[in-house]
Amino acid sequence: MAVEQLATAEHIRARIRDYIVTNFLEKSTLQLDDDVSLAASGILDSFSVMMLVNFVEESFGVAIDVEATPPQELASVRAISSFVSKSMRGSA
Amino acid sequence: VPSAASAVAAGPTPVPTGPDLAGFDREYYVEFLRKCRFLLKSVFRMEVTGLEQLRLESPGILAGNHNWGLWGITEVLGLEYAWYHEQAQPAPDLIGQGGPELQKIPLLSTLVRRAGIVVASMQGMLGPLKEGRWILIQPGAVVDQGRPIWQRRRSRMKKVSWLGSERVLTEQLAYVAAATEGGYPIYPVAWSGTHELAPILWESTRLLHWTGTQRMRREENLPSFPITLNHVLNLAVFLATPLRRSPLGWVGFTLLNLYFDPVFAYPIFPFQLRIKIGAPIPVPDLSQKRLPLAEKHKIYREIHERVTHAVDSMLVELDEGRPWVRTFDALSNTWQKLRGSRLAKKLSPVASR
Numbered sequence: 477m478a479v480e481q482l483a484t485a486e487h488i489r490a491r492i493r494d495y496i497v498t499n500f501l502e503k504s505t506l507q508l509d510d511d512v513s514l515a516a517s518g519i520l521d522s523f524s525v526m527m528l529v530n531f532v533e534e535s536f537g538v539a540i541d542v543e544a545t546p547p548q549e550l551a552s553v554r555a556i557s558s559f560v561s562k563s564m565r566g567s568a
Numbered sequence: 569v570p571s572a573a574s575a576v577a578a579g580p581t582p583v584p585t586g587p588d589l590a591g592f593d594r595e596y597y598v599e600f601l602r603k604c605r606f607l608l609k610s611v612f613r614m615e616v617t618g619l620e621q622l623r624l625e626s627p628g629i630l631a632g633n634h635n636w637g638l639w640g641i642t643e644v645l646g647l648e649y650a651w652y653h654e655q656a657q658p659a660p661d662l663i664g665q666g667g668p669e670l671q672k673i674p675l676l677s678t679l680v681r682r683a684g685i686v687v688a689s690m691q692g693m694l695g696p697l698k699e700g701r702w703i704l705i706q707p708g709a710v711v712d713q714g715r716p717i718w719q720r721r722r723s724r725m726k727k728v729s730w731l732g733s734e735r736v737l738t739e740q741l742a743y744v745a746a747a748t749e750g751g752y753p754i755y756p757v758a759w760s761g762t763h764e765l766a767p768i769l770w771e772s773t774r775l776l777h778w779t780g781t782q783r784m785r786r787e788e789n790l791p792s793f794p795i796t797l798n799h800v801l802n803l804a805v806f807l808a809t810p811l812r813r814s815p816l817g818w819v820g821f822t823l824l825n826l827y828f829d830p831v832f833a834y835p836i837f838p839f840q841l842r843i844k845i846g847a848p849i850p851v852p853d854l855s856q857k858r859l860p861l862a863e864k865h866k867i868y869r870e871i872h873e874r875v876t877h878a879v880d881s882m883l884v885e886l887d888e889g890r891p892w893v894r895t896f897d898a899l900s901n902t903w904q905k906l907r908g909s910r911l912a913k914k915l916s917p918v919a920s921r
Binding site for chain 2: 499522
């Protein structure tokens with residue numbers, strides 16, 4: 477069970493990372509670390525937040541109320557994937 | 569739970585969106601612009617063409633390039649002067665989009681608020697558009713402002729992200745996404761002239777890091793450190809003074825030339841401010857369509873490319889027929905050839921890497 481959860485978390489992280497690299501960094505060859513602050517590095521702005529939230533909703537079937545979501549939940553790839561995992565468990 | 573997209577469009581986001589339009593004072597600002605007439609028309613000899621392209625009955629977005637530093641402000645003032653004072657019919661409100669740092673500069677911040685310039689964001693664009701107002705945006709912001717004079721006819725409407733010390737420039741698509749939320753047409757605008765005032769000769773990302781400028785001016789998210797003709801002139805003047813013999817003199821010179829903008833951005837050449845508005849680029853209304861994200865992104869990119877192409881073509885047109893352009897281009901070509909030559913590579917270890 478724990479291994480399965482770990483695999484799911486890694487899968488979510490990889491998909492979110494790929495989406496950001498493909499769409500907001502235009503397939504940059506540079507490594508995007510899971511803990512990099514997306515806002516401080518300039519990757520996340522109001523447009524990319526909108527696209528990212530749409531992507532998460534579309535891909536993982538969770539609904540995100542951006543107004544009610546604390547900014548730290550969207551701070552990094554790791555934070556977003558944890559938030560998604562939590563939401564998925566909550567809605568299951 | 570509302571859809572996240574609509575929530576982002578309508579409400580706060582994790583990035584700062586700045587003050588709303590509560591401080592906008594149209595009457596004051598129109599009068600302020602009238603007082604700028606002498607500066608714009610006589611000092612900067614401003615010429616604005618293409619106003620007849622505007623279809624004022626329904627809202628739209630004016631989007632174009634941005635040029636160097638403080639002087640970029642004259643571009644906004646110039647277009648807004650023409651918007652409010654040179655159109656055949658009364659113009660609707662024009663809401664500018666700016667960086668968050670603008671709202672914090674003493675005195676300027678007051679004018680910025682009264683002028684209706686908000687912090688650039690999806691919310692900052694969608695709100696006014698839905699109220700029937702127009703949007704003025706320079707999507708490249710500081711990335712476009714930092715381009716060297718050699719690239720003056722090629723806009724850089726991109727956003728910058730930093731992965732450690734590595735810079736990634738990506739297409740700036742937010743204004744297109746806002747336009748597709750109601751099918752608002754985008755009018756390309758080209759601004760030419762301001763980059764000539766204190767020409768940027770080179771941009772350095774290393775210097776931005778080494779000097780700590782990136783950390784100190786994090787909010788502006790600068791793309792590079794500009795090395796200007798002013799730096800060269802400053803050095804020449806410094807070397808001609810006795811201060812050159814003093815270590816303290818060198819320290820002062822270095823600090824001033826790295827950290828104090830007015831020292832390396834003061835006007836050297838007079839310039840003529842030329843502004844051209846292009847034909848509207850139609851934008852589909854996607855607000856009611858549930859398109860896959862990849863398809864939306866493709867549409868955004870296609871429209872952005874059309875805007876960029878239109879702006880770049882107009883920049884070339886605005887440069888044509890100017891007496892100094894041929895000489896400058898010849899110098900530029902020689903410089904580019906020199907940079908690629910074996911001699912240049914031998915002389916410069918940095919250039920050879």
